[in-house]
Amino acid sequence: MSHEKILVTSALPYANGPIHLGHLSGAYLPADIFVRYHRLKGSNIIYICGSDEHGVPITITADNEGIKPQDVIDRFHEANKNSFDKFGMSFDIYSRTSLPVHHNTAQTFFKSFHDQGLLVEKKSLQFFDEKAKMFLPDRYVEGTCPKCGFEEARSDECENCGALYDPSELVNPKSKISGESPILKETSHWYFPLGKFQERLEKFVDDSNSKFNWKENVLQYCRGWFKDGLKDRAVTRDLDWGVKVPLDDADGKVLYVWFEAVLGYISATKELFKNKENENGWKEYWQDKDTRYIAFIGKDNTVFHTIIFPAMLMAWNDGNDDKYLLPENVPANEFLNFEGKKFSKSRGWGIDVAEFLELFPTDPLRYTLASNLPENKDTDFYWKEFQAKNNSELADIFGNFVNRTFIFAHKHFEGKVPETGELGEIDKAMLESIKEYPSKIGGLIEKYKIRDAVFEMMNLARDGNKYFNDSEPWKSVKQDKLKCATTIKICLQTINTLAEVFSPVIPFSSEKIFKMLNSELCRWADSGTSILKPGHELNEAEILFTKIEDEAIEAQINKLGKVEEEQVYDVPEISFEEFSKVDLRTAVVEEAEKIKKSKKLLKLKVRTAGGTRQIIAGIAEHYIPEDLIGKKVIVVANLKPAKLMGEESQGMMLAVENSDGKLKVIEPDKSVNPGTKVR
């Protein structure tokens, strides 16, 4: 029996969009399986998660929709919490970083670092919008580039010519918030000196790895960061939305999201214990040397959990008596792609959890994802594979085994667990097998080899079918009823074990089976040996997994790549006058060549009104230059020239993206002459 104390966290999802299947595969499903397994094992385990609710992207969503950031996070927090619920995530708490307990926690950390004299203050000039009374993040300021005259340059960098300059050099700056000209105002920010911790961090990673066997991909990532050398990181930002910097004269400053979001794990744990008898119970998980802390994440979060968060905890421990423990392992997963490509909401590629679970039940999804987790490299979700996993594994192998056994029990043994006869070799072997599976599967889960564990679970069902076939109870029921009874008894025993070992992966179905068996979950260690007693009453069997028809899958495949209409039309109107300023002309491509050192750019010579001109187009990945020569195209002829990779572009060629993400040049009818105005 295990009394291990374990703290598990999954990366806090950002409350600025829905959860999709990729998220589940990365940080949530593996953790949930791990946690559910440990609960059965008897470990003292808590599982923490919540919404990450600060940062600039949320304010931008709010601005775009004309609502408040609070409305944005309320919406997505609720939506994501519901999705997780439906998906069967067994968090002990799903908290949120907008709660006071989180603000306090984050501020306390900042204060401690500040009091220790650890944080470095650096001053710089930044734009300030006097009307909106706020400092403007880079993306909220626009002006004319002092080098190339580009009118939509950012505050310290021109996207057009690539020039870097001091914000004070920007010509005619405009605030995107109020439209006013912002003034330059001195502001200061605090920086966390990560470099100071590098040596200890390297040791931490090395030690943890040798003790707990970190995943190779995670180690590689860390080594890369160490090799480049860790640099100071700003921990504050000039922004209205977030955790206020707890210092005097720090108005309008908040803690940078990366700094406070990871502390959300701690504050969420405090929240969990808030209303319990032992309000300080959270400390027993975070500050007891005997606790094992495991942080499940997707690979994009690696640096925060292997380097930054540990550094912050070290810094806290340096200056305080209550010492936090560091993660013993950070089993980061790679990414799940969708039908061969990256999830992309704007291209209508992929499906979010809520939508999926409207269409299909939860367990087949959990099973499919779990059996193909991106543990070593990126993997793909395919609709057809989902269907195959559901139909031929869950329904045919597993479901049908349960069904055929139950039908026998009800038809020939009055719905009761029958008395066993003498055990043959085959029976003993099966009983032995039942005993071995739980420990084998448990061992794999503890090594974070969830995919292999799931495979072994299904193997038990395969063994069950083989045993059933080899025993031929349909024959023995006529000749030797006691032998038949033995077979069915052992099959029921197998089903009991199946329900047990499968329960971390497909909890809803597992529960159904226990209802059918009139039995319940036991300690993992007992699962292969706990015996259903003869005479034990069984309940009626029900179908566990229904097959998914081809049509249902086809329908989903057909939907791929079709972008929702509302997204297409969510664009501001322009007047006819504005439109008519654009001079669209037909043109013919006379020359085309790749620009060296550039992946995307082609240099084109096109003939149109006013002669031949050079256009730089970002279509190198979509067209071979020769194929473009002679093509009739449409260009924006009066666009202000710009320089790209040192080449002047005198216009822009129109192209559209198809559902595969390929750019297609728009071609006018062949009869049209070059230089004609488009009307």
Place this chain on the structure above:
RNA sequence: GGCGAGGUAGCUCAGUCGGUUAGAGCAGUGGAAUCAUAAUCCACGUGUCGGGGGUUCGAAUCCCUCCCUCGCUACCA
């Protein structure tokens, strides 16, 4: 172009601190059985382990080089 990851059976993926005939599941082919959700069970794989070169008695596994894919990043007027 820079950084990172990867290229193994028709498909999805294991394996890789060098070592006997390179694996699994699915799909496919043939057979058995008929209790069951037309489910199950058995048998069947000549795969340039991306290409080429090297190290070695021996390489999918180590080194070099090239090609391709994916992600981040810069150039997408």
